[in-house]
Amino acid sequence: MPSKTLFTIGYEKTTPDALVAALVGAKVKTLIDVRAVPASRRPGFSKRALAERLEQDGIAYLHLRDLGTPKTGRDAAKAGDTATMRRIFAAHMERPEAQAALAEAIGIAVASPSCLLCLEREHDRCHRAIVSKMMAASVDLTITPLVPGSIGSL
8 A cells, every 4th residue: 555645834934825725735634733832923823713714725624732842842942952852842752642642643644635734844843843753653654844835034
């Protein structure tokens, strides 16, 4: 059986419409939000607004808080300390709640074309790279980062 594709996407430097266009183009059916805090100062990227926008194009939205980076990890990432963020996140992922959320994400990705969402534009700088690798280690998934069209210097 051929590998299924798991997409990942970040909304940094893009618009909700460009993000949705990238998802539609990839034929994504479920967006899995892996932010610990699904809020954003960027219009259209908070949980409710994003879910409503996705629904217009037939894309389901699911927030899995337990796949988000703890505050200390987010602080390390903001400071540019990716190594510390990764260490904190790895410890976080050992928790039973995180393992349950990971299993849920895997089930969804196997059932339909899915995409992990977080802020960072660059897949390799974001914890979603860790989550996607953990998912691919459990089932045959090919990880494909999506990069939506960018705008200005947001």
